[in-house]
Amino acid sequence: MKKSSTLVKNAIGREVPTEVNGKAVIPYKGVGQHKPEGRKYGPRISSCVDFPEDGNKLISTLKEALIKSGLRDGMTISTHHHFRNGDVIAIQVFEIAAALGVKNLVWFPSASFECHAPLIKYLEDGTIHHIEGSMNGQLGRFTSEGKMKGVGVLRSHGGRYQAVQDGEVEIDIAVIAAPTADFFGNANGVEGAAACGLLGFALADSQYADKVIVVTDNVVPFPCVPWQIQGNYVDYVVKVEQVGIPSKIVSGTTEITKSPDRLFLAEMTARFCEAAGIVCDGFSFQAGAGGTSLSIGIYFAEMLKAKGMRARFARGGSNKYLVNMLEEELVEYILDGQTFDLDGVRSMRDNPRHVNTSPFTSYNYHGKGNFASMLDVVILGATEVDVNFNANVVTHSDGVLLHGIGGWQNCLFAKCTILPIPLFRDRIPVIRDEVTTICGPGELIDVIVTERGIAINPLRTDLIEKTKNSGLPIKSIQELKAEADKICGIPAKQKFDDIIVAVVKWVDGTVLDVVRKVGP
């Protein structure tokens, strides 16, 4: 099953299969080239007469809700990552499935975290056939070693919405963990002990899944307002003791970095944006999760304050630093996709200018436009970049799958995409002749900022022109690579197995690259 029979070379030169887990897939055709026709996927028709007239959909246990939802072999079950490393529900779902003897499930999470490592047990015993979403940390290592039964599918947040909307993935049961809900199924993330901000990642699932279960530890009397998830989509509501671990909902990657080298990268990036004329009155930006990216907001704030300017909106994960900018009126709106700390939660609850968004508004390929492409600048991370500016976020140079794509691919459509990355990390070179796994085509990646110089994509003659007299250390990407090679030595070429353990989808659902098995 894993030895794919046919491999074809896609538009970016990678060998990819035409069939994954028994379903036909389309090789990547180029940016903006794949436009499926026809109508979107439709969920089953439901009738309100089948639901309690008093609105009370409470069921006493998750097990009962899953059984009532018809849990059986081969189903696709979705969960979500708005609790990040504090999620406890996904594990419970598969514990129940294993106890019931259900096999070959597909787990369709919006992202996975280290807390999901216990699922390895259910991948081993056949309860879960494969994962479609992200495989982080230990799950990634497990997948890389070729131990998962099926082939993993990696998608971006926008790609997940696309896959649901065009019918590539049919969700049988969506289990939505919610900090607060009423018995009807209206739910939000701004109240309750496990308050996490918003539930946008679960939006598609609520609308398209066959059965929708809301799980909460905080049932409030109807109506639960605001209803980020609408009860009209929900089949069952389950009350549990604890829906998530509040202290782990704020993950470590959302703190501002203290590393002097990373702060230096952040400062250089901000200075680049200033020199390129990006930081101006009314501009918009997004900084990804991760210490370096988050620190850039601090430098933007300083610049805006000094110039007496304001950004119109900031997108993406919010935290106390972004909230400070909002409260000091250095940015007018936060369009928030994921709340990283309690200041973010409070601000979203109380400040009408702090707006919750979803992959639908921000990233969806099948939307009539989306927010990501309107951004003036986005700042993201990467594990590797190659001399053609193609970048990798899912595997490391040793080929091991360790991260998901998140919104990263979707953000590449911003007007300027900048990757601040160290030139090498403990001897691991970051600029390669060819990246181990392509997650983003180089034509969408504009600037690489390293501590030893900044490389601008030759396609961006405008940025090259604007920054040529800036005094910033602008170098070619080949020069930067040569500098790293001189310090670290020329790395040996990696040898990989033929066996494909996961595929990387592009935002439109086509197959961009594959992840191959690594040695044990």
Added chain:
Amino acid sequence: MQSESKTATAGNNGDKDRSDCFVSLQITASGGVQINLKSKVKALYGDSITALCNEVLQYFGIDNAVLTIEDKGALPFVIMARLEAAIKQLIEPDKEFLPEAITENNYTTLKDRQRFSRLYLPGNTPSLMINAGIHKPHAIILDLEDAVAFTKKHEARFLVRNALRSIDFMGVERMVRINQIPLGLDDLDFIIPHQVHVVLVPKCESAQQLHQVNNRILEIQQKTKQHSTVWLMPIIESALGVIRAYEIATAADNVVAMAIGLEDYTADLGVNRTAAGTESLFARSQVVNACKAAGIQPIDSVFSDVSDMEALKQNVLQSKALGFEGMGCIHPRQIGVIHENFAPDDEEIAKAKRIVLAFDEATEKGLGVVSLGTKMIDAPVVKRALRTITLAVAAGKLNEGWKREIQQ
């Protein structure tokens, strides 16, 4: 000579150690060289690490050994230093395995160059050294003294030597703090032939100690047949040192600056180091005075709270007001604050400009007396104004052609 049973170790492999490796070596009687490599970069550099280790062992004539390396992304110069340090615990060959000296480090520094900041880098911690230059301090200090644990003193020498040859410090002045004399004299063997610009002599208490250092430097330079100037910066850290400050400052022509170390000084006095610093005011003033009298730079102690930038700023301003011309830093974040605040402020620059222009005008008119408004200006005031202008230009706060700009 060979000890066959003993296992020698060098390097670090704690949870937080990065860009470093831990080697353990046992010389055996037979069986050839066995290398066990555990490395996070094995897929990329495993073969080249093994080849390098074989080369080093061969260079020292070791044909039979068991070598274990736990590597966390150490660069080649680090691996070489760790392995050589281990080898030299077992045998005593009269040669060194030196990494190639990079050409980027072929520069010398001037006696009166600016020394506002000098960044301390622990001499046995490679991860902090590699990118130190990007933060652009005026100098970096590879520290063999207090930042290195007693049991690690010897291996740090190899690492510092190799760092001086291999790391591009991007044009900053390269300093090494040796150990207290006499132990520190042996440190010189490891640094003098490798383009060190300034040697910091800690706990200095006499001119004679600096003479000992200079004699050893001369000896090494004669042996290695290279004679670039090595500057000295004694550090005063005791009551006796303070009393002998002028003697030390004038001990030799290559003394360019003198620093004060307040942790040890206050300990010597038996008092607490306070934020106000009243207990060390005498010592600091004495050091400043001795330096000014000797025509060298007075340098202040480090400020140890790396998270409090506002307190650092106040500390710098106070230090500058006492007459110091620089201070040490223990975190790159401190560099910007130190540079910004040791440099003349806008008001000082404006005043200096007025004085220099008035001086020019007086000279042009052949007047013996310089006056600004109704005030007479003495020669020392003009001299200070010229110094302020020089500092302002160096700090990027004033263009070199400022006089032309005013005339236009």
